[in-house]
Amino acid sequence: MQKTAGLIKKRALELLADGTVTKVLGWEEGDFIYDVTPAFFDKETIDSLVFSSFCGSNLSKYLIKACKEQTEGKILVFLKPCDTFSFNQLLTEHRIDREKVYVVGVECKGMLDIEKIKALGINGVTKVIDNGESLNIKTIYGEKTCERSEVLLEKCTTCKSKELVVFDEVLGEKAENENSQDRFAQVAALEAMTTEERYAFWQGELSKCIRCNACRNVCPACSCMKCVFDNIQSGVASKSNADTFEEKMFHIIRAFHVAGRCTDCGECSRVCPQGIPLHLLNRKFIKDINELYGDYQAGEEAGSRAPLVNFTFDDAEPSVIHERGNS
């Protein structure tokens, strides 16, 4: 990991120096190793660019605004394999401009979750050294260790791909997708529940929602200029969940809106301050689309026509709702 971090900084400096790019989108060092912040860098500020096992955040969405503002030259962006799917999807939706971006793909063996480290009872973390298999953790209460595989970000436990689907060049060593669990196992478990059990599950989770909108604002598929929930004239604008209907409505409508476009980047669940597994809503749609229309992965290919916006004579008939709805 440290080797990759070194390569990233070196390459950023070179590409800035030779004029290939005019700015760099990466992660900025924080106070502790885990609190990196997405940031743009130039020659003067590039020193604080870092890369570590805590760079889980997906930088693609920042390119929407950055591409609009970029008048000359290119923006270098570092994308992990899963992030490249979001990048492609944004290209498909004409939200970013391929010519304005220089994509450096960064190989990834899964990013870490500080919350999971803390859940192991490891408190007061000031530094984490990633040895590849295990972690050495320095805390104000002494040194601790844990297995890397125990503390992967939720999205990384079911990694959809180690393939970089778009890049101008690649850094780092290709990782195996060895620890990845079945991506749809949790959805299948929810499907296997009775209606009452499933309702209770989502009620328990969604009732924690504080409507901070972090899931929506971080989501690369949520790129509306003005969200319907922020628009006072829409009649559904709301800043809080007044009742149990509203807390479900917001998330279910959002899941419907990104259906077929969600690449399953997992950012919604990563940022939720209340730990709601929001990705499972989106993943249910992905699983349904796969089953009804054939396998489709949003963002795998730029410009692909998603099943929900494409017509074929083999499309599922609306009656499928009735056939499946009673299960």
Next chain:
Amino acid sequence: MYYIEKAKLSELFSKIAENRSLYLPVKKNGQTNFAHWEEGTEYCDDLKTVKSAKDHFFPQTESLMHFKTEGKKIQINQDKIPDEKTVLFGVRGCDAKSFKILDSVFMSEPQDAFYTARRENSVVITTACSSPDEACFCGVFGVDPADPKADSDVVTWFAGDKLYWEAVSEKGEALTEEIKDVLSSSDEKEVEEEKARISEITKLLPLNNMSLSAFGGDKTDALFNAPQWDKLSEACLGCGSCTFVCPTCQCYDVRDYNGANGIQRYRCWDSCMFSDFTMMAHGTNRPTQKQRFRQRFMHKLVYFPANNNGEFSCVGCGRCVARCPISMNIAKVIKSFGGDK
């Protein structure tokens, strides 16, 4: 000073709940938040609840009044002012201090009847922080996590296999009198040791020595146009995570819900980070995220002290450090203005 065996905590809670409603940190679906105690509810001693304890006095959504119209007649029914007698157990020193800050907003004229009633009907029991974490910096704002008596009615400490109990206000004395049957008298030896242990830990907290010398009520001109805001706000998503987990954020919106049975006027938390915050007829007053971001921190570190005798409206709980999706927080703001020197 009194104590009760940790193993008998539920007896203490039962006793308190005989005459009052008890609220304390409870883990539900993996997250710890304040919740109503009932027989069988398990207290969770996590260092921090996700949401702060402010919800207890200033809930996220609260109905204020109902209207019903019939032809040209309008009937207005004000919602009942809450009169539940409550006890909050397990409040950390930082959150207790936040109540003082909220008091100066809601209990100064014109007084907020809902907030004031809840506040006056409650007893605050703080619990010393046996294991502060790296994101804690309450010391910067004058909170003592080892002995959080400043803004509480009863202070408690978990030490050894006991919970120690000390009333520090009249309200606290009255509650102690009510529940004395379940408590035993104790000397202060073990508590003094625990306080000393916690004080040693606080010296190791990396953010606990930041300086606030760049901030204060007279710093508007110096800070408002500072170049740092561009970089600090650059990646801000404009969500309300920081605001909604913050114990001192107190902005709210008042809205009408037009339902089948009349109109409900309610208030709900609002966030200065939101694009439609204080939306007016001419458009929003802060059109860029930089302006919104700056507002949040200027309010806490400059405007609030300007209007409240120099009191900052941050308590160093570190929730924003832990919860911001992009890891931007007030500690980074303070540092970027020289606070780490």
